[in-house]
Amino acid sequence: MNVLIVEDEIHTANLLQDIIEQNGDFIVLAKLQSIAEAVQYLSKYQKNLDLLFFDIQLADGLSFEIFKHVDVSTPIIFCTAYDEYSLQAIKNNGIDYVLKPFNEVEIHKSLEKFKKLISSLTAKQSPIQFKAAEQDTYQQNFLTQFREKTIVFKASEIALFSVENETVSLYTFKGEKYPIYKNMEYIESVCDPNLFYRISRQMLVSRESIQSFEPYFNRKVALELKVKTAEIPVVSRLKVTAFKDWLEK
Numbered sequence: 001m002n003v004l005i006v007e008d009e010i011h012t013a014n015l016l017q018d019i020i021e022q023n024g025d026f027i028v029l030a031k032l033q034s035i036a037e038a039v040q041y042l043s044k045y046q047k048n049l050d051l052l053f054f055d056i057q058l059a060d061g062l063s064f065e066i067f068k069h070v071d072v073s074t075p076i077i078f079c080t081a082y083d084e085y086s087l088q089a090i091k092n093n094g095i096d097y098v099l100k101p102f103n104e105v106e107i108h109k110s111l112e113k114f115k116k117l118i119s120s121l122t123a124k125q126s127p128i129q130f131k132a133a134e135q136d137t138y139q140q141n142f143l144t145q146f147r148e149k150t151i152v153f154k155a156s157e158i159a160l161f162s163v164e165n166e167t168v169s170l171y172t173f174k175g176e177k178y179p180i181y182k183n184m185e186y187i188e189s190v191c192d193p194n195l196f197y198r199i200s201r202q203m204l205v206s207r208e209s210i211q212s213f214e215p216y217f218n219r220k221v222a223l224e225l226k227v228k229t230a231e232i233p234v235v236s237r238l239k240v241t242a243f244k245d246w247l248e249k
Contacts, residue, residue: 001026001050002189004041006066006078008059010099014077016053019107024242026051027198030185033241034060039069048189049074051114075117077110139190139208139247142170145177151178155195159209159227161187163202171227173209197246199223199235210247 003026007013010033017028029048032038035058052074054063066072070155081100084103095117096110120208142153159171163184170180180187198204216222216234223233223244235243 002048003028003051003053004038004049004074005031005053006033006038006058006063007031007053007055009055012055016102016107018236018238019104020053020111022104022106022238022242023111024245025115027188027193029189033057035061035063035065038063038066042066042070044071045136046070046072046074051111052076054078075114077114117185127186138192142180144170144180146178153178156208158206159225160203160205160229160233161196162204162231164230171229173226175227194249197243197244199233199239201236202231203229203233205233210236 003020004011005016005020005028007016014029017031020026020100029045030041030208032041036104038054052072054076056078056233058061063078068191075095077098078094078097079098079100079102094111098106098110124249138155140155142155142158144151144153147202153170157172157174159173161168161170161180161184163169168182168184168187169177171177184198184201184204188196191204191211196204196208197207205223205225209227210223212224213221213235214224216232219237219240221235221240225233225236
């Protein structure tokens with residue numbers, strides 16, 4: 001299920017993403033820091049989202065301001081250091097309210113609450129319909145540039161996507177490397193999650209590209225892929241269990 005985080009403290013947003021993605025059913029598509037960014041993103045991509053995490057007090061105001069500019073129909077879990085906004089949160093599509101500093105247990109409880117809510121609504125065939133967890137179709141072709149030529153690659157020809165020097169590149173199974181002018185969050189959202197897995201913030205790998213893996217420092221694992229990359233493909237510590245489960249499915 002796809003998640004959006006709106007949180008103006010970068011460290012907190014990264015920590016929240018790591019905790020959420022310990023649960024293999026959830027993936028964070030984007031992290032935003034302001035009301036303006038959230039309004040722009042939700043106006044375009046809300047249909048791709050299943051769950052929102054909103055910090056209430058952002059640098060440019062209260063996140064409740066977002067609702068004045070865009071019709072938010074996606075369930076929200078609010079996070080804040082103060083409990084004075086609980087009623088307002090419930091009135092604005094909130095399904096849970098987590099106080100900072102939060103811990104892993106509380107976040108996982110909120111995620112399970114959301115999953116039970118979705119299951120209950122589905123079982124009862126409620127007229128309230130949230131977006132399905134997976135898209136019906138995924139992008140089949142990706143475009144890249146080589147000099148003046150635009151090259152088309154099928155998803156099946158791509159071994160991985162990697163962020164290098166702030167630019168996303170795709171690697172083909174032939175060992176070729178090309179820039180692709182999209183951010184990693186977008187690419188992840190349009191790739192079939194049965195075929196591609198985001199092992200870290202920098203890398204999204206194809207199942208077919210993985211040959212083996214071995215322990216790496218700090219409880220991470222390093223992958224051996226069918227193609228050589230500029231950086232060692234390493235699975236983040238908090239994603240190792242979910243990654244192994246994904247490989248076996």
